[in-house]
Amino acid sequence: MLRSQIAIDPRDLMSNFIQTLRFRHLALVESLATHGTMHRATEALNMTQSTGSKMLMDVEAMVGCPLFVREPRGMRVTEMGELFVAHAREQLGRLRRFEEGFSAMRQGGYGTLVVGAIMGSAPDLVARTVAEVKRARPHMTVRLVGETSDQIISLLERGDLDLAVGRVSDPRAREAFRFEPLADEPLAVVVRAGHTLDSPGRPLSLTALIAHPWVLQPTSTPARRVLDAAFAEAGRQPTDVVEAVSIFGILHLVQQSDAVALLPLAVVRDHIRAGLLAQLQMTEMMSIAGFGLITRRDAPLSEAAAMFAAALRRNAHVSEEASEALST
Template sequence: MLLRQIEGFLAVARLGNLSRAAEELFLTQPTLTARLKALEQELGEELFVRTGRGMRLTDAGRVFLPYAERAVASLREGRERIEALREAQSGRLTVAASPGVSTYALPQLLESFVEAHPGVEVSVRTGHSEEVLEMVLREEVQLGLGRAMRHPDIQSLPLYEDELVLVVSPGHPFAERGEVTLEEVGREHLILFDRTSSYYDLTRAMFRTAGVSAPRVMELDNIEAAKRMVERGLGVSLLPRSSVARMLENGRLALVRIEDAEPPRRPIVVFLRKDVPVVGAVAAFLEVARSASPLPERAELPPALAAEFENLQLVDFFT
């Protein structure tokens, strides 16, 4: 039993006239007649009686009518639901993000996304970038946000570039000077956060590469605690720019330039499985991510990563 046969049956039942029904369906009369006969053969009953006034339903036709109407209505609703998913008017978006991204960048993205697509349910999980990548690979989430990593089954879209910046309390001597050398930083009490994060390794590597003796350190397990310690004047710290933007704006922290060293930079990307179509809520989220203005500075990728990402423009996901 085919949908077009049922639609033909309903049109004739409603109009009571074969030629008008054929015209409404943009069919020839012989084509519509053939569909009705095929439906009657499958049901084993005649559904219409020809009269001088047109087509009239038989008893079998009247019994079948409400079921045919419900079937077409259900199929139409199914089509509408699929269209809603395609247009991100409904459905679910599952995201995983590294702690820094989920705290400082993702809320701004989701604010824009939810405003544009209020019918979509959103679920967020957090973990270090390696864990985020694994969640995407296992299809526990639809997309992930974290530092750039390579995997043969993953495609990545550059989101923004975060850098580690030196921050001090407003009353620290560095704050008045505005810029210092890395050697001077090495003589300070340095506050580090989250030994398991790549930021920790980037900070350590910065001093090793410059040949500067390792400074005295205070180790904390999260960025927020590190910010508070710096604010209290307990030391200086290299923190992601995205994490200190508000405190710099309101004067609770001061930004100091390191004149003889480039600040470590880390590209933040969106992870997606290569074999999963990018449609519906995922496509809508990527569109928001592409156009979002409150995010930290867009990534200018180092040469080693630029080649990997040069063909991964967002437009490619929609073609």
């Protein structure tokens, strides 16, 4: 009988984990999944290949099934291995977070809070909340990780984040995470101040803007998907296009050219108030799914994370009121 076919009582397996697994076992499995070969994995951990091979044999003996398939060009993770790798990354992430927080507190600080955020959508909300928390805890280190929602979910699952501000689009992820809506996300069509389109008058249709140059976000972003759908409905696509990943790059390009851009209102609000950009009146109202507070269902928030979440909720109401005032 193959080892992968051996029936194992989950309670026995968990007992083995608790009693026998060590940090280096988890680190080796995670490193093998990351690097793909025993040579690179053990090199990253500063151990010999023979030690790594022996440790992997020990781990696979504990769980009763192979975690990797040895192939000519490296090592491929098995289906059971994927589950183990996810467990290893989660535990290692929590250990690293504990080490950082413990070290900071030992040196007289107040620990570390790591927040994942889709900064292109909620920069003012997150920044206001960080400022509020830092006023209350000036010696606590707050680290912001700005990624896409999918990347944030992955980091949160691994235990690398305390909480996150983003979206949960995958129904399966909603089983593992709590999602608390914070704000809707209206979009704004903007040009530089003084642009020929920057004049009061009748609202413009998207069709009337297609002939103008555009600065677009990548096709994978929610705002771009909304815009592409609107272009498709109009039956035309802009031909004078610059595509930029960086929100800040888009803002600079719009200010220095005659290009049009569609961005979250929260991103451009301060630029509009400062007279750097002008929001065009549009006949179409465009928005994307609102973002919210994302936390793990199986892990309670630390005291610092709970404090941040409470401040985030308060500030979300302020941002929502400001957005409504600016968009009317």
